Amino acid sequence: MSQAVSYDLNGAIAVLTISNPPVNALGLAVRQGLVAGIEKAEADAAVKAVLIIGEGRTFPAGADIREFGKPPVDPYLxxxxxxxxxxxxxxVAALHGTALGxxxxxxxxxxYRIADKAGRIGLPEVNLGILPGAGGTQRTTRIAGAKATLDLATGGKPIGADNAHAxxxxxxxxxxxxxxxxLAYANELIATGTASRPSGxxxxxxxxxxxxxxxxxxxxxTLAKRARGQFAPFRIVECVEAALTLPINEGLAFEREQFLKCMETPQRQGLIHAFFAERTCTKVPEASRAEPRPLNxxxxxGGGTMGAGITVAALNAGLPVVMVERDAESIARGQANVEKVYDGMVKKGRLDEAGKAKRMALFASATDYAALSDVDLIIEAVFENLEVKQDVFRQLDQVAxxxxxxxxxxxxxxxDAIANxxxxxxxVIGLHFFSPANIMKLLEIVVPANPAxxxxxxxxxxxxxLKKTPVRAANADGFIGNRIYKAYGLCATYMMEDGASPYEIDKAIYDFGYxxxxxxxxxxxxxxxxxxxxKRLAATRNPLERYSAVQDKICEAGHFGQKTGRGMYVYPEGARKGEPxxxxLKVIAEEQARLxxxxxxxxxxxxxRRYMAAMVNEGAKVLQENVALRPSDIDVVxxxxxxxxxxxxxxxxxxxxYGLENLxxxxxxxxxxxxxxxxPAQLLVDLVENGRSFEDLNKES
Structure with missing residues (x-):
């Protein structure tokens, strides 16, 4: 027997206990141990039933991620x-924790399956660009039908034991x-002479x-909209269709064939990279050297859109929040903005009134900075103006x-200009939330010159x-995200002036997957x-930089986008989807003639090709200037x-x-x-000359 799977007898029951911490992943030793345990139990006439259970906090929570990308080793799952x-x-399988994939x-x-009340099951492979490859679509369909299987396998989210039981x-x-x-369940099966019951x-x-x-x-x-451009979700549907029509052995073979097709796609590489990237971005030098301060x-x-969104995110996490505004009217408006978010959730059935009341009980408001004297962390979310923010921090310095x-x-x-x-x-640090702050997961944590x-x-x-995905950024204009966004935004603007309509550009970007x-x-x-x-940067703009005035002229006419009903698109009667x-197009033609x-x-x-070249080139500059720690952090942003x-x-x-040499x-x-x-960024030139990749830099970080 493998050390990862122990074999014990409990009366007439052979107990196979999986022990491969931390999550009992199904690595080679576990797979070998399970096969050996079943064969040993079959060979022992005294054994009448087998129990498979996980030690520690969970039943196997999926494949061993250390084997990702490596050739599979027999026995295959x-x-x-x-x-x-x-x-x-x-x-009998006894499930606790998360039985996933x-x-x-x-x-x-x-x-037979028995589960702890708090147990959860799921088929999340679609999140990695693949599908269940060991019978998940075939056996689940035969037990629970197409809808349950499709919900699990194309949605990729786990469900609770009660739902799975139903x-x-x-x-x-x-x-x-x-x-x-x-054990009692297994003994009952023995006592009643209940035979094995293959799911297939x-x-x-x-x-x-x-x-x-x-x-x-x-x-x-649903997938035509939600999974546009993706490969695996549609193969999952085909597998479930196969389960409805084919014998189990043919269905399993078809599923395996689709699984292997998914394994060969670039999408699988991209999604697995994203999986690891979001786990790596929390590894920063400061957090390895120090413990965080209290966060009670x-x-x-500020109670505007951003301030309200940050407040909701904190209240949802169970953190008491004091909101400060300049006067009673402003604070009333700020509280109304917070309640508006919750009212929307209640209307959509995502929250009940009791849940709203529980969150709002953590909310307090004030118009005097003195109310902040015992707060652990203060987030300034006022207008994006340096002088205004500096004035706020001067006041915070007096009371915090x-x-x-x-x-x-x-x-x-x-x-730094604010901290100083x-x-x-x-x-002082920067916390760049993305709007709407209660929904968007990204949080850029900006590290100025001398923070503790x-x-x-x-x-x-x-x-x-707050259940956000944090990325460390050095203090530089636009940090990581907005700096790169500016570069490919300029690229799009230049293409617009050179002959591609903004609507052709947007369609190409949409078709790419945005x-x-x-x-x-x-x-x-x-x-x-x-x-x-x-306008803020106009005085410092490099004279060599090409400048387009197309969008300035649109703004000068008072057209700012959806909020004014007119911008690059027209929004009839407050519609959210615009028309060209x-x-x-007239302004573009006038500028083309002028230039x-x-x-x-x-x-x-x-x-x-141009859009991605601009994006990646600026990303390489962000790396060579140490604004980002690693390429994968840019990907997460x-x-x-x-x-x-x-x-x-x-x-x-x-x-x-794509190939750095091609780029x-x-x-x-x-x-x-x-x-x-x-x-071209010098880093990119150096990588190509030395036959290296961004992934090599990730491995070195």
């Missing part, structure tokens, strides 16, 4: 599951100790043919207790409490914001803050898959048109 299912003695497939190989996937919910209940031979889930066919069609319709109560300065962390929620501004107006710059390590660590602790195009983003965010930023604005530009056509492929299609992994991963060749070609904008 499908063989292990088949061997369990073929056992001629009843096999391969863990659930092992449980489905067993003949679907028939779990046979019993344990009362009290799981192992004792599972069950038919309950196939009984309602009409419901199964309807579930298939409904899922196809926070304050938010020693050791309180003072954070500015700024998108572009110099955090206080007598405690070591306590524990102040930075507190920022990361806050992100964890939820919306960049000019639609401008309208959604408000074109006046970027206009104000351009003919006035924009002597002869417009030319761009294909969608040409648009995206793009994925969680800017809508980059997750299945492509992020811009730096995309560049590796550099693109930049060299574009450089002939504009040597300033398209100058």
């Amino acid at each position: 499908p063989e292990v599951v088949l061997r369990i299912e073929a056992c001629n003695k009843p096999v 391969g863990g659930l497939e092992v449980a489905l190989g067993a003949h 679907l028939g996937i779990i046979d019993r919910i344990a009362e009290g100790d799981l192992k004792e209940a599972a 031979e069950r038919r309950e889930g196939l009984a309602d043919e009409a419901a199964n066919l309807a579930a298939i069609e409904d899922t196809k319709t 109560q926070i304050a938010v300065i 207790k020693p050791g309180a962390v003072l954070a500015t929620n700024t998108s572009y501004l110099d955090v 107006v206080t007598k405690r710059p070591q306590d 390590d524990d102040a930075v660590a507190t920022g990361f602790a806050l992100a964890k409490t 939820p919306i195009g960049i000019f639609q983003v401008h309208d959604l965010a408000g074109m006046d914001i970027s206009w104000a930023n351009r 604005n003919p006035d924009v 002597g530009i002869t417009p030319r056509d761009f294909t969608a492929e040409e648009i995206m 793009a994925l969680y803050g800017y809508g980059f299609p997750r299945y492509r992994g992020g811009p730096m991963k995309y560049a590796d898959m 550099l060749a693109d930049l060299r070609a574009f450089e002939a048109e504009d040597a300033y904008f398209w100058k």
Whole structure:
């Protein structure tokens, strides 16, 4: 027997206990141990049933991520599951914690399943660009039908034991100790002479043919919108269709064939990269050197859209929040903004009135900064103006207790210039939330020149409490995300002036996998914001930089996007989806004439080559200037803050898959048109010359 799977006898029951901490992942030793345990139990005439259970905090929670990308080693998981299912003695799986992916497939190989009340099951493989490859789609469909299987496998989210029991996937919910209940269940099977019951031979889930066919069609319709451009979700649907029509052995073979197709796609590489990237981004030097400060109560300065969103995020996490505004009218408006979010959740059924009341009980408001004297962390979320923010921090410096962390929620501004107006710059960090702050997961934690390590660590602790994905950024204009966004935004603007309409550009970006195009983003965010930023930087703009006035002229006409009903698009009667604005095309034509530009056509492929080249090149500059710690951090920012299609992994991963030498060749070609904008980052040149990749830099970080 493998050390990862122990074999013990409890009366007539062979107990196979999986012990592969921390999550009992189904590595080689576990797979070998399960096969050996089943064979040993079968060979012992005294054994009448088998129990498979996990030690520690969970039943196997899935595959061993250390084996990702490596050649599979026999016994493969499908063989292990088949061997369990073929056992001629009843096999019971006792589930606790999270039985996910391969863990659930092992449980489905067993003949009977009992679960702890708090247990959860799921088939999350789609999140990694693959599908269940060891019978998950076939056995679940035969037990619970097409809808349950499709919800689990295309949604990728786990469900609770009660739900799984209602679907028939779990046979019993344990009362009290799981192992004792599972042994009692196995003894009951022995006493009643109950035979083994292979999941692959069950038919309950196939009984309602009409419901199964309807579930298939409904899922196809949903995925056409939700999973646009993705490969694995549609293969999952095909696997469930196969389960409805093929014998189990043919269904398993078809599922395995689709699994292997998924393994060969770039999407699998991109999604697995994203999986690891979001786990790596929390590894920062400051947090390794210091423990975070206490976080018992926070304050938010400002009750506008951003301040209210931050407040809601904190209240949802159970943190008491004091909101401060300049006068009674403003604080009433700020509280109303918070309640509006919760009222929307109640209306959509995502929260009940009791839940809203529980959250609002943690909310307090004030118009006097003296109310902040005992707060652990203060987040300033006022207007994006350096002088205004500096004035706030001067006041905070007078009232905040020693050791309180003072954070500015700024998108572009110099955090050191804000920190240095206080007598405690070591306590100041940037916390760049993304709007809407109660929904968007990304949180850029901006590290100025001289913060205390524990102040930075507190920022990361806050992100964890708020269930945000934090990325460390050095203090530089635009930090990571907005700096790169500016570069590919300029690229889009230049293409617009050169002949590609903004609507062609947006369509190419959408077809690439983004939820919306960049000019639609401008309208959604408000074109006046970027206009104000351009004016802020006008005095320091390099004379070599090409400048487009198209969007300035649109803003000068008072057209800022959705909020004014007109921007790059027109929004009839407050509609959220815009239509092309003919006035924009007129402004573009006027600017082309003024600048002597002869417009030319761009294909969608040409648009995206330029767009991605600008994005990756600026990302390389961010890395070489140490604004980001590692390439994968840039990918996380793009994925969680800017809508980059997750299945492509992020811009730096995309560049590796595209080929850095190909990307550099693109930049060299574009450089002939504009040597300033398209100058390749030296880091990118060095990587190509040395045959290295961004992934090599990730491994070194």
